[in-house]
Amino acid sequence: MRKPPQFPSFGIFIALRKYKSLYMKTLYSLLLIGLSVATFGQARVSSEIDQVTVYKAGASIHRTASTTFQKGESTILLTDIPNGLQSEAIQVKTPTGVRLLKMEYRYLSPTEMGFEDLTSIGDQIREVTDKIEAEKDIQTSLREDLSFIGENSVLNEGSSVADLRSTDAYFSRRRREIRTAIRESLQRVEELQEEAQKLKSDLASIEAGMSKPASVIEVTLTSTQTKNGAIEITYYSPLASWSPYYNVRTDEQSSSIDFELMGTIVQNTGEDWDDVSLELSTGNPSLGVNEPSIPTWRLSRNDYLVPHRTVSRPSVAVPRTQTFHALITDLETGNPLPHARVELIRGNERIIATSDTLGQVQLPRLDLSTYQLRCFYEGYRDLNSSVALMGQPNLQRIRLSKSAAGQMVTVQFDKPVPASRSIAVERDEIAMMSSREVGMTTTMSPNSYSSDVVYSREEYEEFNRGNSNNLAEVEIVTTRNFQRISQQLGSLYMVDEPFSIPSTGLPEDVWIETTNASSELVVRIRPALSTRAYLIAKITDWEALNLQEASANFFVDGNYNGNGRINPNNTEDTLEIPLGVDPGVTFTRNRINARTAKVFLSRKVEETFHYEISVRNTKQVPISLEIEEQFPISTIDDVRVSEKLAEGARVERNTGFITWEKELPPNESHEVSYRFLVSYPKENNGVNLPR
Numbered sequence: 001m002r003k004p005p006q007f008p009s010f011g012i013f014i015a016l017r018k019y020k021s022l023y024m025k026t027l028y029s030l031l032l033i034g035l036s037v038a039t040f041g042q043a044r045v046s047s048e049i050d051q052v053t054v055y056k057a058g059a060s061i062h063r064t065a066s067t068t069f070q071k072g073e074s075t076i077l078l079t080d081i082p083n084g085l086q087s088e089a090i091q092v093k094t095p096t097g098v099r100l101l102k103m104e105y106r107y108l109s110p111t112e113m114g115f116e117d118l119t120s121i122g123d124q125i126r127e128v129t130d131k132i133e134a135e136k137d138i139q140t141s142l143r144e145d146l147s148f149i150g151e152n153s154v155l156n157e158g159s160s161v162a163d164l165r166s167t168d169a170y171f172s173r174r175r176r177e178i179r180t181a182i183r184e185s186l187q188r189v190e191e192l193q194e195e196a197q198k199l200k201s202d203l204a205s206i207e208a209g210m211s212k213p214a215s216v217i218e219v220t221l222t223s224t225q226t227k228n229g230a231i232e233i234t235y236y237s238p239l240a241s242w243s244p245y246y247n248v249r250t251d252e253q254s255s256s257i258d259f260e261l262m263g264t265i266v267q268n269t270g271e272d273w274d275d276v277s278l279e280l281s282t283g284n285p286s287l288g289v290n291e292p293s294i295p296t297w298r299l300s301r302n303d304y305l306v307p308h309r310t311v312s313r314p315s316v317a318v319p320r321t322q323t324f325h326a327l328i329t330d331l332e333t334g335n336p337l338p339h340a341r342v343e344l345i346r347g348n349e350r351i352i353a354t355s356d357t358l359g360q361v362q363l364p365r366l367d368l369s370t371y372q373l374r375c376f377y378e379g380y381r382d383l384n385s386s387v388a389l390m391g392q393p394n395l396q397r398i399r400l401s402k403s404a405a406g407q408m409v410t411v412q413f414d415k416p417v418p419a420s421r422s423i424a425v426e427r428d429e430i431a432m433m434s435s436r437e438v439g440m441t442t443t444m445s446p447n448s449y450s451s452d453v454v455y456s457r458e459e460y461e462e463f464n465r466g467n468s469n470n471l472a473e474v475e476i477v478t479t480r481n482f483q484r485i486s487q488q489l490g491s492l493y494m495v496d497e498p499f500s501i502p503s504t505g506l507p508e509d510v511w512i513e514t515t516n517a518s519s520e521l522v523v524r525i526r527p528a529l530s531t532r533a534y535l536i537a538k539i540t541d542w543e544a545l546n547l548q549e550a551s552a553n554f555f556v557d558g559n560y561n562g563n564g565r566i567n568p569n570n571t572e573d574t575l576e577i578p579l580g581v582d583p584g585v586t587f588t589r590n591r592i593n594a595r596t597a598k599v600f601l602s603r604k605v606e607e608t609f610h611y612e613i614s615v616r617n618t619k620q621v622p623i624s625l626e627i628e629e630q631f632p633i634s635t636i637d638d639v640r641v642s643e644k645l646a647e648g649a650r651v652e653r654n655t656g657f658i659t660w661e662k663e664l665p666p667n668e669s670h671e672v673s674y675r676f677l678v679s680y681p682k683e684n685n686g687v688n689l690p691r
Contacts (some may be wrong), residue, residue: 042075042218043067047233049601053279053492054265059240061269063233069098070224078217081105082270085215089236094221102220107213109555111304112674121203128196132405135189139182146178146670158491173567190379194339197378201354239319240267242280244512246552246566248577250537252621257519257537257577259545263493268319268505270365276499280512282491282548320505322368324353325397326361326377331401336360340400344371344387362667365503373408381406475490523582523623527589527613535561536626542568543574555577581637590691592673605682606644607689610675617664624666631656632677632689639680639687646674 047065065078087105090261094100149171217233247260263280267273297307328340336359344351346369355361366389375383375398383406387396395411493512501508519537535556539545547568554561554577561580567573592610599606617623631644631654644651649672660672680687 013189042077044077044079044216045229045231046079047081049271049273051277051279052273053281054240054242054267055281055284056243057284058236058238059267059269060234061271063235065231065233066228067231068228068397069095069221069226071223073101073220073222075220076216078219078231079214081215081217081233081235082237083107083213083236085237086271090217091122091234092217092219093232093234094219095227095231096227096509097225097227098221098223100219100221102218104218105215106218109216112301119207121199123198123658125199125203128192128199132189132192135185135192139185139189142178142182142185146175146182149174150176154465177205191213193379197339200341200376200378204354207352216456237267239269240265242266242547244282244550246539246547246550247555248552248566248579249555249558250519250579251557252521252619252623255518255520256516257539258514258516259547260514263510263512263549264507265501266505266507267501268321268503270503272503273499273501275500276519278495278499278501280493288342312461320368320391321365321503322391323504324361324363324366324371324387324391325394326355326398328355328359328361328377328398328400330380331404331407336423337380337400339377340398341376342398343374343376345373345374359577372486375400377408381585383408409556418641465466469657479555491548516540519577520624521579522626524626524628525585525587525615526628527587527611528629533582533585533587535582537577537579539575539577540573542570552577556580585615585623585625587613587615589613603682604638604679606677606679608675608677609690610673612671612673614669614671615664616669617666622663622665625660625662625670627660627662627672629658629674631658631674632678634678636680636687639678641676643675643677646672648672649674 012326045065045067047063049061050064051062053060053062063078063080085105088470090103090105092100156508218458219231236367242265245262245264247262248257249260250257265280294307295305297305324344326342328337328342329335330337336355336357338355338357338359340355340359340361342353342355342361344353344363344366346367351362351363351366351371353361368389368391370386370388372386373383373385373396377400380400380402381404383398383400385408387408396412399407399409495510499510517539518541521531522536522538524536524625525533548563549565549567549569551563552566554564556579563589564578564580566577590612592612593608597608597610599608611629613627613629615625615627617625627649629646630653631646632641634641646658646660647659651657651660658674662670664670678687678689680689
């Protein structure tokens with residue numbers, strides 16, 4: 001794809017003019033270099049996202065553009081296409097009877113973007129500015145007249161009473177007229193300043209649009225007849241991903257186990273997915289059309305080529321973005337200032353926005369960084385400050401003044417400590433979950449005052465109505481019904497209703513499906529290695545569950561019991577799922593007669609190891625108990641292990657593992673023991689035996 005076009009530089013140049021008249025002052029004129037608008041013959045057709053398939057790394061986005069195909073050859077520009085796509089990963093499909101001749105993904109040229117001629121709006125700004133300066137000159141003249149009257153209102157001695165009364169009445173009437181004229185002029189200046197600010201806001205909007213290149217897909221096609229139809233566009237974006245995790249739930253009095261498959265979706269593709277048909281795929285997207293080439297494989301001492309398959313593992317790091325929110329008001333009155341110009345500057349990048357009728361500014365999808373902030377409003381003093389956009393959403397309350405320095409207060413919306421995925425949530429409660437309450441704290445820049453810094457929840461919602469996904473950085477679990485389709489290279493989960501995900505890079509969790517399996521719960525202890533008992537779920541027919549390799553949270557009897565990982569890459573007939581520590585089972589392990597266990601012979605030592613293990617079930621339900629120990633296996637010729645005894649246990653000869661199995665009723669205990677004899681040379685004490 002070609003580089004973004006370089007827009008012609010333009011700006012507002014201020015020319016200083018001096019008037020020869022005594023009462024005329026300095027005026028500023030605005031000179032604008034405009035862009036001419038050229039018309040093109042291509043038809044422009046907008047497109048909408050209707051389907052998205054999200055992979056573990058990346059997403060395939062499907063758009064549809066409805067149009068009328070003219071008979072013969074024609075060119076269509078498909079708009080609303082995001083920037084930065086991989087042109088080789090774009091697919092275009094036309095309806096039957098319409099043949100695609102050419103496809104090109106490119107940026108619109110400045111002329112194609114169709115900006116209006118800036119000369120006209122520049123002339124309007126200059127005209128209003130001239131009127132403002134003229135009114136200020138009138139005010140100066142009126143104030144000079146008022147001062148002149150004050151200096152000459154004293155009559156000479158000898159004036160009659162009638163003259164005094166007549167003169168005083170004249171001066172009083174004249175002073176009232178002048179003051180009224182000054183007030184009317186001030187009102188006209190205020191109205192003209194609002195008009196000038198509105199024009200400057202329009203100019204800022206044009207500047208903001210010209211600084212953002214727009215992408216299109218240009219298609220040339222031919223049709224056998226004039227007909228209505230749709231063009232389908234599919235492209236790949238690497239700035240999206242999804243990852244699965246499980247909530248595994250079981251009940252000790254039940255013989256079943258539930259696997260709640262959850263999905264965490266993040267996307268920062270630069271376009272919001274609004275009411276789209278969503279699919280989550282465990283496979284990999286197909287990109288490009290070029291197959292790998294086969295080089296000649298020569299065996300030699302100087303050639304290191306070995307044919308092998310290259311496994312592509314694209315990065316799944318989706319960058320985070322943040323929305324800039326500001327509320328611009330008058331410092332003295334608190335009234336909102338509409339059409340204020342706001343600039344965010346970072347290096348050579350300048351982002352321009354204007355406030356709406358309520359004084360609000362929102363700039364979505366900005367990189368997390370620190371920006372220089374400038375705010376301008378006609379008749380007010382400019383504000384220069386800096387703002388840091390980080391992971392924490394906040395609101396900049398900008399207060400401008402006509403006479404004093406402007407102020408900016410940062411209102412931070414605290415991210416509450418989210419309900420961790422490790423917290424137990426009943427299935428019926430999932431459907432009721434929504435965004436959690438957002439707390440607020442306030443920090444202020446220097447020279448700002450501390451009053452009026454509390455921002456209520458109602459004010460927050462009113463300010464950000466319709467944009468809560470951008471501000472509320474909270475964990476949301478959304479319920480959806482997904483249909484699973486097994487494919488040759490993975491599984492595809494299709495949502496049953498429209499789904500929306502904003503382009504913010506923030507994670508959104510969805511419930512995908514719940515599968516159930518029969519399981520056997522056992523409590524396993526390994527006394528030589530740990531003082532804790534562990535609850536294990538054993539599943540035999542686990543292949544039918546189609547489990548994903550993912551992290552998991554384990555819940556037993558509704559209580560969170562820990563987290564771990566599910567690995568379905570298992571070759572055993574039985575899949576074991578560790579459910580965490582079982583505090584209801586206690587045990588002890590003691591060595592018997594350790595002091596008298598050694599017998600010293602002429603050249604060797606015979607040492608007996610005898611252990612007793614006592615287990616107690618303190619719970620109110622019976623348990624299936626497994627106790628695992630082991631006999632040592634010697635790999636040294638002069639070290640022998642003999643007299644192995646473990647009554648009631650199953651012993652594996654190759655590994656020496658010992659396993660006792662017992663059904664233990666509530667509040668009962670069970671004891672087992674095992675012993676073995678080790679013979680080793682008297683002079684060799686380096687054998688790794690317990691001491």
